[in-house]
Amino acid sequence: MASTSTATKAPSGASNRAPAKTPRRAPADKYDERRNQLAESALQTLGELGYARTSLREIANNSEFSHGVVHYYFSDKTELIVYCVRYYKAQCVRRYDGVVADSTSPEELLDSFAAKLVETLQDEAPMHRLWYDLRTQSMFDETLREAVLMIDQTLQDMIWRVISRYAELSGAEVAMTPSATYGVLDGLFQQALLGYLTGDQQQTLDRLTDQVHALMPLTLKS
Amino acid sequence: MASTSTATKAPSGASNRAPAKTPRRAPADKYDERRNQLAESALQTLGELGYARTSLREIANNSEFSHGVVHYYFSDKTELIVYCVRYYKAQCVRRYDGVVADSTSPEELLDSFAAKLVETLQDEAPMHRLWYDLRTQSMFDETLREAVLMIDQTLQDMIWRVISRYAELSGAEVAMTPSATYGVLDGLFQQALLGYLTGDQQQTLDRLTDQVHALMPLTLKS
DNA sequence: GCGCGCTCTTGACAGTTGTCAAGACTTTGC
DNA sequence: GCAAAGTCTTGACAACTGTCAAGAGCGCGC
Numbered sequence A, B: 001m002a003s004t005s006t007a008t009k010a011p012s013g014a015s016n017r018a019p020a021k022t023p024r025r026a027p028a029d030k031y032d033e034r035r036n037q038l039a040e041s042a043l044q045t046l047g048e049l050g051y052a053r054t055s056l057r058e059i060a061n062n063s064e065f066s067h068g069v070v071h072y073y074f075s076d077k078t079e080l081i082v083y084c085v086r087y088y089k090a091q092c093v094r095r096y097d098g099v100v101a102d103s104t105s106p107e108e109l110l111d112s113f114a115a116k117l118v119e120t121l122q123d124e125a126p127m128h129r130l131w132y133d134l135r136t137q138s139m140f141d142e143t144l145r146e147a148v149l150m151i152d153q154t155l156q157d158m159i160w161r162v163i164s165r166y167a168e169l170s171g172a173e174v175a176m177t178p179s180a181t182y183g184v185l186d187g188l189f190q191q192a193l194l195g196y197l198t199g200d201q202q203q204t205l206d207r208l209t210d211q212v213h214a215l216m217p218l219t220l221k222s
Numbered sequence C: 001g002c003g004c005g006c007t008c009t010t011g012a013c014a015g016t017t018g019t020c021a022a023g024a025c026t027t028t029g030c
Numbered sequence D: 001g002c003a004a005a006g007t008c009t010t011g012a013c014a015a016c017t018g019t020c021a022a023g024a025g026c027g028c029g030c
Helices: A029-049 A056-061 A067-073 A077-092 A097-102 A106-123 A125-137 A142-170 A178-198 A201-219 B029-049 B056-061 B067-073 B077-092 B097-102 B106-123 B125-137 B142-170 B178-198 B201-219
Strands: none
Touching (some): A029 A067, A029 A125, A056 A067, A077 A125, A077 A142, A125 A142, A178 A201, B029 B056, B029 B067, B029 B077, B029 B125, B077 B125, B077 B142, B097 B106, B097 B142, B106 B125, B106 B142, B125 B142
16 A cells, blocks of 8 residues: 555554554654664665565664564554655755855866765665665565655755756756756766676776766756 | 487577586477576566565466476576576667667667667566666675676677767767766666656656657767 | 553464475387 | 386475564653
Protein backbone atom coordinates (compact mmCIF):
# COMPACT_ATOMS: atom_id res chain seq x y z
CA MET A 1 0.00 0.00 0.00
CA ALA A 2 0.90 3.59 -0.11
CA SER A 3 2.35 5.11 2.97
CA THR A 4 2.62 5.62 6.67
CA SER A 5 1.63 3.32 9.44
CA THR A 6 -1.35 1.11 9.20
CA ALA A 7 -3.35 0.42 12.28
CA THR A 8 -1.61 -2.71 13.46
CA LYS A 9 0.40 -1.70 16.44
CA ALA A 10 0.85 2.05 16.36
CA PRO A 11 2.89 2.88 19.41
CA SER A 12 2.49 6.11 21.25
CA GLY A 13 1.85 9.07 19.05
CA ALA A 14 4.50 11.48 18.03
CA SER A 15 4.06 15.06 17.07
CA ASN A 16 3.58 15.31 13.33
CA ARG A 17 2.22 12.03 12.13
CA ALA A 18 -1.39 11.16 12.58
CA PRO A 19 -1.65 8.35 15.11
CA ALA A 20 -4.89 6.54 14.62
CA LYS A 21 -5.26 5.35 18.17
CA THR A 22 -2.63 6.06 20.74
CA PRO A 23 -2.91 4.15 23.97
CA ARG A 24 -1.36 7.01 25.90
CA ARG A 25 0.79 10.01 25.32
CA ALA A 26 4.52 9.68 25.39
CA PRO A 27 7.56 11.90 25.85
CA ALA A 28 7.54 12.14 22.07
CA ASP A 29 11.03 13.58 22.21
CA LYS A 30 12.52 10.33 23.36
CA TYR A 31 10.42 8.56 20.81
CA ASP A 32 11.62 10.52 17.82
CA GLU A 33 15.13 10.43 19.16
CA ARG A 34 15.09 6.65 19.16
CA ARG A 35 13.69 6.56 15.68
CA ASN A 36 16.54 8.70 14.47
CA GLN A 37 19.02 6.62 16.41
CA LEU A 38 17.71 3.49 14.75
CA ALA A 39 17.66 5.25 11.40
CA GLU A 40 21.33 6.11 11.73
CA SER A 41 22.26 2.57 12.59
CA ALA A 42 20.15 1.37 9.72
CA LEU A 43 21.75 3.80 7.30
CA GLN A 44 25.20 2.65 8.25
CA THR A 45 24.27 -0.99 7.75
CA LEU A 46 22.39 -0.24 4.55
CA GLY A 47 25.32 1.65 3.15
CA GLU A 48 27.55 -1.29 3.86
CA LEU A 49 25.40 -4.16 2.69
CA GLY A 50 22.89 -2.57 0.36
CA TYR A 51 19.15 -2.65 0.54
CA ALA A 52 18.66 -6.29 -0.38
CA ARG A 53 21.13 -7.89 2.01
CA THR A 54 20.25 -5.80 5.03
CA SER A 55 17.97 -7.54 7.49
CA LEU A 56 16.26 -6.03 10.48
CA ARG A 57 18.31 -8.26 12.72
CA GLU A 58 21.48 -6.96 11.17
CA ILE A 59 20.35 -3.39 11.69
CA ALA A 60 19.53 -4.06 15.32
CA ASN A 61 22.78 -5.94 15.70
CA ASN A 62 24.75 -2.87 14.66
CA SER A 63 22.83 -0.81 17.15
CA GLU A 64 22.65 -1.24 20.90
CA PHE A 65 19.21 -2.78 20.78
CA SER A 66 17.74 -6.15 20.08
CA HIS A 67 15.95 -7.09 16.91
CA GLY A 68 12.48 -6.84 18.38
CA VAL A 69 12.69 -3.13 19.07
CA VAL A 70 12.48 -2.26 15.41
CA HIS A 71 8.82 -3.18 15.35
CA TYR A 72 8.18 -1.01 18.33
CA TYR A 73 9.29 2.08 16.45
CA PHE A 74 8.41 1.14 12.89
CA SER A 75 5.40 -0.74 11.67
CA ASP A 76 7.35 -2.73 9.12
CA LYS A 77 10.58 -2.85 7.19
CA THR A 78 9.44 -0.55 4.41
CA GLU A 79 8.48 2.18 6.83
CA LEU A 80 11.92 1.99 8.40
CA ILE A 81 13.65 2.16 5.04
CA VAL A 82 11.58 5.07 3.83
CA TYR A 83 12.15 6.88 7.09
CA CYS A 84 15.88 6.32 6.70
CA VAL A 85 15.83 7.65 3.17
CA ARG A 86 14.05 10.82 4.17
CA TYR A 87 16.36 11.21 7.14
CA TYR A 88 19.36 10.84 4.87
CA LYS A 89 18.00 13.31 2.36
CA ALA A 90 17.65 15.99 5.02
CA GLN A 91 21.35 15.68 5.74
CA CYS A 92 22.67 16.18 2.23
CA VAL A 93 20.36 18.47 0.33
CA ARG A 94 22.09 21.65 1.48
CA ARG A 95 25.52 20.35 0.63
CA TYR A 96 26.26 22.90 -2.08
CA ASP A 97 24.59 25.90 -0.47
CA GLY A 98 27.96 27.19 0.68
CA VAL A 99 29.35 26.83 -2.80
CA VAL A 100 26.50 28.86 -4.21
CA ALA A 101 26.64 31.52 -1.53
CA ASP A 102 30.37 32.06 -1.29
CA SER A 103 31.48 32.02 -4.89
CA THR A 104 32.04 35.36 -6.56
CA SER A 105 33.11 34.24 -10.02
CA PRO A 106 32.07 31.42 -12.32
CA GLU A 107 35.54 29.92 -12.15
CA GLU A 108 35.47 29.88 -8.37
CA LEU A 109 32.03 28.31 -8.29
CA LEU A 110 33.08 25.71 -10.79
CA ASP A 111 36.20 24.82 -8.83
CA SER A 112 34.49 24.57 -5.49
CA PHE A 113 31.53 22.68 -6.89
CA ALA A 114 33.79 20.09 -8.46
CA ALA A 115 35.81 19.92 -5.27
CA LYS A 116 32.66 19.36 -3.24
CA LEU A 117 31.55 16.60 -5.55
CA VAL A 118 34.89 14.89 -5.15
CA GLU A 119 34.79 15.37 -1.41
CA THR A 120 31.41 13.76 -0.93
CA LEU A 121 32.34 10.98 -3.29
CA GLN A 122 35.30 10.21 -1.08
CA ASP A 123 33.65 10.67 2.29
CA GLU A 124 30.22 9.25 1.72
CA ALA A 125 30.55 6.65 -0.98
CA PRO A 126 28.46 4.09 0.96
CA MET A 127 25.60 6.54 1.33
CA HIS A 128 25.69 7.37 -2.34
CA ARG A 129 25.62 3.78 -3.47
CA LEU A 130 22.74 3.22 -1.09
CA TRP A 131 20.85 6.07 -2.70
CA TYR A 132 21.38 4.64 -6.16
CA ASP A 133 20.38 1.25 -4.85
CA LEU A 134 17.11 2.55 -3.48
CA ARG A 135 16.38 4.59 -6.57
CA THR A 136 16.89 1.51 -8.72
CA GLN A 137 14.77 -0.61 -6.40
CA SER A 138 11.97 1.91 -6.79
CA MET A 139 11.80 0.85 -10.43
CA PHE A 140 10.68 -2.56 -9.15
CA ASP A 141 9.08 -1.78 -5.82
CA GLU A 142 6.17 0.60 -5.85
CA THR A 143 6.26 1.25 -2.12
CA LEU A 144 9.55 3.10 -2.52
CA ARG A 145 8.54 5.31 -5.40
CA GLU A 146 6.89 8.17 -3.62
CA ALA A 147 9.85 8.82 -1.35
CA VAL A 148 12.42 8.25 -4.08
CA LEU A 149 10.79 10.56 -6.58
CA MET A 150 10.49 13.27 -3.98
CA ILE A 151 14.14 13.02 -3.06
CA ASP A 152 15.18 12.90 -6.69
CA GLN A 153 13.28 16.11 -7.31
CA THR A 154 14.99 17.67 -4.32
CA LEU A 155 18.38 16.72 -5.68
CA GLN A 156 17.47 18.14 -9.05
CA ASP A 157 16.52 21.41 -7.39
CA MET A 158 19.82 21.38 -5.53
CA ILE A 159 21.75 21.03 -8.77
CA TRP A 160 19.63 23.66 -10.41
CA ARG A 161 20.54 26.18 -7.74
CA VAL A 162 24.20 25.58 -8.52
CA ILE A 163 23.75 25.86 -12.25
CA SER A 164 21.59 28.95 -12.00
CA ARG A 165 24.15 30.70 -9.88
CA TYR A 166 26.88 29.60 -12.26
CA ALA A 167 24.99 31.16 -15.16
CA GLU A 168 24.31 34.28 -13.17
CA LEU A 169 27.97 34.74 -12.32
CA SER A 170 28.84 34.10 -15.95
CA GLY A 171 26.37 36.70 -17.17
CA ALA A 172 24.70 34.10 -19.32
CA GLU A 173 21.57 32.02 -19.39
CA VAL A 174 21.30 28.29 -18.88
CA ALA A 175 20.90 26.43 -22.14
CA MET A 176 19.55 23.23 -20.66
CA THR A 177 16.52 22.28 -18.63
CA PRO A 178 16.82 21.47 -14.93
CA SER A 179 16.00 17.89 -15.72
CA ALA A 180 18.71 17.54 -18.35
CA THR A 181 21.30 19.27 -16.22
CA TYR A 182 20.61 16.98 -13.31
CA GLY A 183 20.53 13.95 -15.56
CA VAL A 184 23.93 14.48 -17.12
CA LEU A 185 25.65 15.47 -13.86
CA ASP A 186 24.08 12.56 -12.04
CA GLY A 187 25.26 10.25 -14.79
CA LEU A 188 28.83 11.44 -14.44
CA PHE A 189 28.66 11.19 -10.67
CA GLN A 190 27.25 7.70 -10.71
CA GLN A 191 29.89 6.61 -13.17
CA ALA A 192 32.53 8.08 -10.91
CA LEU A 193 31.07 6.32 -7.90
CA LEU A 194 31.25 2.99 -9.66
CA GLY A 195 34.81 3.70 -10.70
CA TYR A 196 35.73 4.84 -7.22
CA LEU A 197 34.40 1.69 -5.62
CA THR A 198 35.76 -0.74 -8.16
CA GLY A 199 38.91 0.77 -9.60
CA ASP A 200 41.58 3.37 -9.22
CA GLN A 201 40.25 5.91 -6.75
CA GLN A 202 42.56 8.85 -7.42
CA GLN A 203 42.24 8.51 -11.16
CA THR A 204 38.48 8.42 -10.83
CA LEU A 205 38.43 11.58 -8.74
CA ASP A 206 40.66 13.43 -11.17
CA ARG A 207 38.57 12.33 -14.09
CA LEU A 208 35.39 13.50 -12.43
CA THR A 209 36.96 16.89 -11.79
CA ASP A 210 37.94 17.22 -15.43
CA GLN A 211 34.56 16.07 -16.66
CA VAL A 212 32.68 18.56 -14.52
CA HIS A 213 34.96 21.38 -15.60
CA ALA A 214 34.41 20.44 -19.22
CA LEU A 215 30.69 19.98 -18.95
CA MET A 216 29.56 23.00 -16.98
CA PRO A 217 30.41 25.63 -19.63
CA LEU A 218 28.35 23.64 -22.09
CA THR A 219 25.22 24.19 -20.05
CA LEU A 220 25.35 27.93 -20.82
CA LYS A 221 24.08 29.73 -23.85
CA SER A 222 26.89 31.33 -25.78
CA MET B 1 30.67 -39.11 -33.25
CA ALA B 2 27.33 -40.53 -34.16
CA SER B 3 24.18 -38.71 -35.18
CA THR B 4 24.11 -35.21 -36.54
CA SER B 5 25.80 -33.37 -33.75
CA THR B 6 27.74 -31.00 -35.91
CA ALA B 7 27.17 -27.32 -35.39
CA THR B 8 23.57 -26.54 -36.18
CA LYS B 9 23.27 -22.93 -35.21
CA ALA B 10 25.54 -22.69 -32.22
CA PRO B 11 25.12 -19.16 -30.93
CA SER B 12 27.90 -19.79 -28.48
CA GLY B 13 31.44 -20.76 -29.24
CA ALA B 14 32.19 -24.43 -28.98
CA SER B 15 35.13 -23.80 -26.73
CA ASN B 16 33.80 -23.12 -23.29
CA ARG B 17 35.46 -23.44 -19.95
CA ALA B 18 34.59 -26.60 -18.08
CA PRO B 19 31.34 -26.39 -16.14
CA ALA B 20 32.00 -26.12 -12.46
CA LYS B 21 30.19 -29.29 -11.54
CA THR B 22 31.67 -31.37 -14.36
CA PRO B 23 28.60 -33.23 -15.64
CA ARG B 24 30.79 -35.50 -17.69
CA ARG B 25 31.06 -33.91 -21.07
CA ALA B 26 27.86 -34.26 -23.00
CA PRO B 27 26.56 -33.47 -26.45
CA ALA B 28 27.59 -29.99 -25.37
CA ASP B 29 25.23 -28.47 -27.84
CA LYS B 30 22.20 -29.56 -25.90
CA TYR B 31 23.96 -28.51 -22.76
CA ASP B 32 24.63 -24.95 -23.84
CA GLU B 33 21.18 -24.74 -25.34
CA ARG B 34 19.60 -25.55 -22.01
CA ARG B 35 21.80 -23.02 -20.28
CA ASN B 36 20.59 -20.36 -22.67
CA GLN B 37 17.03 -21.52 -22.27
CA LEU B 38 17.32 -21.18 -18.53
CA ALA B 39 19.09 -17.86 -18.92
CA GLU B 40 16.21 -16.50 -20.95
CA SER B 41 13.67 -17.60 -18.38
CA ALA B 42 15.85 -16.12 -15.69
CA LEU B 43 16.21 -12.83 -17.54
CA GLN B 44 12.49 -12.50 -17.90
CA THR B 45 11.91 -13.15 -14.21
CA LEU B 46 14.80 -10.92 -13.21
CA GLY B 47 13.49 -8.09 -15.33
CA GLU B 48 10.14 -8.39 -13.65
CA LEU B 49 11.16 -8.78 -10.03
CA GLY B 50 14.69 -7.42 -9.89
CA TYR B 51 17.82 -9.12 -8.71
CA ALA B 52 17.01 -9.21 -5.02
CA ARG B 53 13.50 -10.64 -5.17
CA THR B 54 14.21 -13.28 -7.78
CA SER B 55 14.69 -16.75 -6.38
CA LEU B 56 15.88 -19.82 -8.20
CA ARG B 57 12.51 -21.43 -7.60
CA GLU B 58 10.79 -18.50 -9.23
CA ILE B 59 13.11 -18.72 -12.20
CA ALA B 60 12.45 -22.43 -12.59
CA ASN B 61 8.75 -21.82 -12.07
CA ASN B 62 8.63 -19.48 -15.06
CA SER B 63 10.42 -22.08 -17.13
CA GLU B 64 9.31 -25.59 -17.96
CA PHE B 65 11.65 -27.17 -15.49
CA SER B 66 11.69 -27.81 -11.80
CA HIS B 67 13.78 -25.89 -9.32
CA GLY B 68 16.43 -28.56 -8.94
CA VAL B 69 17.59 -28.35 -12.52
CA VAL B 70 19.23 -25.03 -11.99
CA HIS B 71 21.99 -26.64 -10.00
CA TYR B 72 22.57 -29.11 -12.75
CA TYR B 73 23.47 -26.37 -15.21
CA PHE B 74 24.88 -23.75 -12.86
CA SER B 75 27.04 -24.26 -9.84
CA ASP B 76 25.31 -21.58 -7.83
CA LYS B 77 23.06 -18.58 -8.10
CA THR B 78 25.84 -16.12 -8.86
CA GLU B 79 27.08 -18.13 -11.79
CA LEU B 80 23.57 -18.17 -13.21
CA ILE B 81 23.17 -14.43 -12.79
CA VAL B 82 26.52 -13.63 -14.32
CA TYR B 83 25.80 -15.96 -17.21
CA CYS B 84 22.48 -14.21 -17.74
CA VAL B 85 24.13 -10.82 -17.73
CA ARG B 86 26.68 -11.81 -20.32
CA TYR B 87 23.96 -13.45 -22.38
CA TYR B 88 21.90 -10.30 -22.23
CA LYS B 89 24.83 -8.13 -23.19
CA ALA B 90 25.44 -10.11 -26.35
CA GLN B 91 21.91 -9.35 -27.47
CA CYS B 92 22.01 -5.59 -27.17
CA VAL B 93 25.49 -4.36 -27.87
CA ARG B 94 24.95 -4.10 -31.61
CA ARG B 95 21.71 -2.21 -31.21
CA TYR B 96 22.94 1.00 -32.83
CA ASP B 97 25.08 -0.53 -35.53
CA GLY B 98 22.37 0.05 -38.08
CA VAL B 99 22.09 3.67 -37.04
CA VAL B 100 25.79 4.15 -37.51
CA ALA B 101 25.94 2.31 -40.82
CA ASP B 102 22.87 3.72 -42.53
CA SER B 103 22.99 7.38 -41.65
CA THR B 104 24.38 9.73 -44.26
CA SER B 105 24.06 13.04 -42.44
CA PRO B 106 24.52 14.14 -38.84
CA GLU B 107 20.86 15.11 -38.61
CA GLU B 108 19.75 11.71 -39.79
CA LEU B 109 22.04 9.94 -37.38
CA LEU B 110 20.86 12.10 -34.53
CA ASP B 111 17.21 11.45 -35.34
CA SER B 112 17.55 7.74 -35.71
CA PHE B 113 19.77 7.42 -32.65
CA ALA B 114 17.25 9.23 -30.50
CA ALA B 115 14.46 7.17 -32.02
CA LYS B 116 16.33 3.98 -31.24
CA LEU B 117 16.85 5.07 -27.66
CA VAL B 118 13.17 5.74 -27.29
CA GLU B 119 12.31 2.45 -28.93
CA THR B 120 14.43 0.33 -26.61
CA LEU B 121 13.20 2.29 -23.63
CA GLN B 122 9.68 1.37 -24.58
CA ASP B 123 10.25 -2.20 -25.62
CA GLU B 124 12.81 -3.37 -23.12
CA ALA B 125 12.30 -1.35 -20.00
CA PRO B 126 12.46 -4.42 -17.71
CA MET B 127 15.81 -5.43 -19.17
CA HIS B 128 17.19 -1.96 -18.72
CA ARG B 129 16.14 -1.67 -15.11
CA LEU B 130 17.64 -5.07 -14.53
CA TRP B 131 20.92 -3.87 -15.94
CA TYR B 132 20.94 -0.82 -13.68
CA ASP B 133 20.01 -3.06 -10.80
CA LEU B 134 22.92 -5.37 -11.41
CA ARG B 135 25.35 -2.51 -11.98
CA THR B 136 24.30 -0.99 -8.68
CA GLN B 137 24.55 -4.33 -6.90
CA SER B 138 28.10 -4.63 -8.16
CA MET B 139 28.93 -1.66 -5.93
CA PHE B 140 28.12 -3.93 -2.99
CA ASP B 141 28.81 -7.40 -4.29
CA GLU B 142 32.30 -8.08 -5.50
CA THR B 143 31.36 -11.24 -7.35
CA LEU B 144 29.39 -9.20 -9.88
CA ARG B 145 32.04 -6.61 -10.59
CA GLU B 146 34.08 -8.28 -13.25
CA ALA B 147 31.11 -9.00 -15.48
CA VAL B 148 29.49 -5.64 -14.84
CA LEU B 149 32.59 -3.63 -15.59
CA MET B 150 33.18 -5.55 -18.77
CA ILE B 151 29.66 -4.93 -19.98
CA ASP B 152 29.81 -1.30 -18.98
CA GLN B 153 32.93 -0.90 -21.06
CA THR B 154 31.20 -2.58 -23.97
CA LEU B 155 28.30 -0.17 -23.70
CA GLN B 156 30.70 2.75 -23.59
CA ASP B 157 32.33 1.50 -26.77
CA MET B 158 28.92 1.18 -28.34
CA ILE B 159 28.09 4.80 -27.56
CA TRP B 160 31.48 5.89 -28.74
CA ARG B 161 30.91 4.37 -32.14
CA VAL B 162 27.75 6.43 -32.47
CA ILE B 163 29.39 9.64 -31.35
CA SER B 164 32.44 9.12 -33.54
CA ARG B 165 30.30 8.60 -36.58
CA TYR B 166 28.23 11.63 -35.64
CA ALA B 167 31.36 13.74 -35.50
CA GLU B 168 32.61 12.29 -38.74
CA LEU B 169 29.39 13.11 -40.55
CA SER B 170 29.50 16.59 -39.06
CA GLY B 171 33.04 17.14 -40.22
CA ALA B 172 34.09 17.91 -36.68
CA GLU B 173 35.98 16.30 -33.81
CA VAL B 174 34.51 15.03 -30.58
CA ALA B 175 35.09 17.41 -27.72
CA MET B 176 34.50 14.93 -24.93
CA THR B 177 36.11 11.71 -23.83
CA PRO B 178 34.39 8.37 -24.43
CA SER B 179 33.89 8.05 -20.70
CA ALA B 180 32.21 11.45 -20.34
CA THR B 181 30.04 10.94 -23.39
CA TYR B 182 28.81 7.61 -22.10
CA GLY B 183 28.34 9.00 -18.62
CA VAL B 184 26.08 11.88 -19.60
CA LEU B 185 24.02 9.87 -22.09
CA ASP B 186 23.62 7.06 -19.63
CA GLY B 187 22.51 9.54 -17.01
CA LEU B 188 19.83 10.89 -19.29
CA PHE B 189 18.70 7.42 -20.26
CA GLN B 190 18.52 6.22 -16.70
CA GLN B 191 16.55 9.28 -15.71
CA ALA B 192 14.18 8.63 -18.59
CA LEU B 193 13.81 4.99 -17.56
CA LEU B 194 12.83 5.98 -14.06
CA GLY B 195 10.37 8.51 -15.42
CA TYR B 196 8.99 6.02 -17.89
CA LEU B 197 8.36 3.43 -15.21
CA THR B 198 6.96 5.77 -12.61
CA GLY B 199 5.31 8.64 -14.42
CA ASP B 200 3.96 9.90 -17.69
CA GLN B 201 5.39 7.64 -20.38
CA GLN B 202 4.81 9.74 -23.49
CA GLN B 203 6.09 12.88 -21.86
CA THR B 204 9.20 11.04 -20.73
CA LEU B 205 9.87 9.75 -24.23
CA ASP B 206 9.44 13.18 -25.76
CA ARG B 207 11.70 14.72 -23.16
CA LEU B 208 14.40 12.17 -23.80
CA THR B 209 14.24 12.89 -27.52
CA ASP B 210 14.63 16.60 -26.91
CA GLN B 211 17.45 16.11 -24.44
CA VAL B 212 19.43 13.92 -26.80
CA HIS B 213 18.95 16.33 -29.64
CA ALA B 214 20.14 19.17 -27.45
CA LEU B 215 23.09 17.31 -25.99
CA MET B 216 24.67 15.68 -28.99
CA PRO B 217 25.82 18.89 -30.73
CA LEU B 218 27.54 19.87 -27.51
CA THR B 219 29.82 16.87 -27.73
CA LEU B 220 31.45 18.31 -30.84
CA LYS B 221 34.22 20.85 -31.09
CA SER B 222 33.00 24.03 -32.73
C1' DG C 1 5.58 2.29 48.19
C1' DC C 2 2.61 0.83 44.49
C1' DG C 3 0.61 0.29 40.35
C1' DC C 4 0.68 1.39 35.65
C1' DG C 5 2.25 2.33 31.28
C1' DC C 6 6.29 2.88 28.42
C1' DT C 7 10.40 0.58 26.71
C1' DC C 8 12.83 -3.28 25.38
C1' DT C 9 14.19 -8.40 25.26
C1' DT C 10 13.32 -12.99 24.39
C1' DG C 11 11.57 -16.55 21.98
C1' DA C 12 8.85 -18.38 18.76
C1' DC C 13 5.99 -18.61 14.32
C1' DA C 14 5.49 -19.43 9.36
C1' DG C 15 7.47 -18.64 5.18
C1' DT C 16 11.30 -18.44 1.97
C1' DT C 17 15.82 -19.17 0.41
C1' DG C 18 20.14 -21.67 -1.66
C1' DT C 19 21.77 -26.03 -1.75
C1' DC C 20 22.14 -30.81 -2.51
C1' DA C 21 21.34 -35.91 -2.30
C1' DA C 22 18.73 -39.78 -3.91
C1' DG C 23 16.55 -41.61 -7.33
C1' DA C 24 13.43 -41.81 -11.62
C1' DC C 25 13.22 -40.98 -16.34
C1' DT C 26 15.42 -40.47 -20.96
C1' DT C 27 18.79 -40.85 -24.31
C1' DT C 28 22.79 -42.92 -26.25
C1' DG C 29 26.46 -46.38 -27.50
C1' DC C 30 27.30 -50.84 -28.66
C1' DG D 1 17.99 -54.86 -26.12
C1' DC D 2 20.79 -53.53 -22.42
C1' DA D 3 23.80 -51.08 -19.63
C1' DA D 4 25.68 -46.74 -18.86
C1' DA D 5 25.67 -42.01 -18.96
C1' DG D 6 23.05 -37.89 -19.28
C1' DT D 7 18.99 -35.38 -17.70
C1' DC D 8 15.50 -33.99 -14.63
C1' DT D 9 12.28 -34.34 -10.44
C1' DT D 10 11.32 -34.81 -5.81
C1' DG D 11 12.03 -34.05 -1.26
C1' DA D 12 14.59 -32.63 2.30
C1' DC D 13 18.17 -29.79 5.02
C1' DA D 14 19.72 -25.74 7.53
C1' DA D 15 19.81 -21.06 7.54
C1' DC D 16 17.59 -16.91 7.28
C1' DT D 17 13.79 -13.64 6.95
C1' DG D 18 9.80 -10.34 8.72
C1' DT D 19 6.65 -10.45 12.13
C1' DC D 20 4.63 -10.57 16.53
C1' DA D 21 3.17 -12.15 21.25
C1' DA D 22 4.44 -12.67 26.00
C1' DG D 23 6.63 -10.81 29.46
C1' DA D 24 10.56 -8.56 32.07
C1' DG D 25 12.69 -4.16 33.48
C1' DC D 26 12.21 0.53 34.18
C1' DG D 27 10.46 5.19 35.43
C1' DC D 28 6.92 8.01 36.75
C1' DG D 29 2.65 9.93 39.08
C1' DC D 30 -0.14 9.17 42.88
